[in-house]
Amino acid sequence: MTATTQDWTCISHCGACCRLCPEERSEALAALSEAQRHQYLSMVGEDGWCIHFDTGGRRCRIYADRPEFCRVSQLGDLFAVPDHHLDQFAICCCKQQIRTTYGGRSLTMRKFDRAQRNGSGGDE
Numbered sequence: 487m488t489a490t491t492q493d494w495t496c497i498s499h500c501g502a503c504c505r506l507c508p509e510e511r512s513e514a515l516a517a518l519s520e521a522q523r524h525q526y527l528s529m530v531g532e533d534g535w536c537i538h539f540d541t542g543g544r545r546c547r548i549y550a551d552r553p554e555f556c557r558v559s560q561l562g563d564l565f566a567v568p569d570h571h572l573d574q575f576a577i578c579c580c581k582q583q584i585r586t587t588y589g590g591r592s593l594t595m596r597k598f599d600r601a602q603r604n605g606s607g608g609d610e
């Protein structure tokens with residue numbers, strides 16, 4: 487039997503990972519260095535979202551300059567995930583974020599699942 491793997495892809499107008507609320511993100515916080523944790527906490531807005539997140543347009547206002555820990559390419563280093571497990575790990579992280587932020591049956595979750603199957607960013 488051949489194992490199938492999915493490539494991870496981000497979707498537009500999601501931003502579930504930009505909900506930084508420390509009470510909901512203890513695992514992520516624990517993986518950061520002290521300096522990164524300090525930066526992370528300085529970005530938490532009163533509503534729990536990152537202060538750089540445009541909640542209306544659901545996008546990062548500083549995308550090109552976002553911190554290293556916002557980059558999915560850094561997940562492997564932060565959580566010591568081997569390269570061949572990175573896509574699956576990223577998919578699990580996104581699904582967890584989307585579930586807690588928008589709900590497991592939300593349109594965003596469906597869009598994310600569809601994008602992983604199709605291998606594209608989910609813009610319709």
Ligand code: SF4
Pocket residue numbers: 495496497500501502503504558579580583584598
């Ligand atoms: S949770 Fe995943 S799919 Fe959604 S914006 Fe973040 S990286 Fe992209």
Ligand code: SF4
Pocket residue numbers: 503504505506529536537538539540545546547548549552553556
């Ligand atoms: S800096 Fe941008 S990518 Fe990082 S959490 Fe804030 S809004 Fe999201």
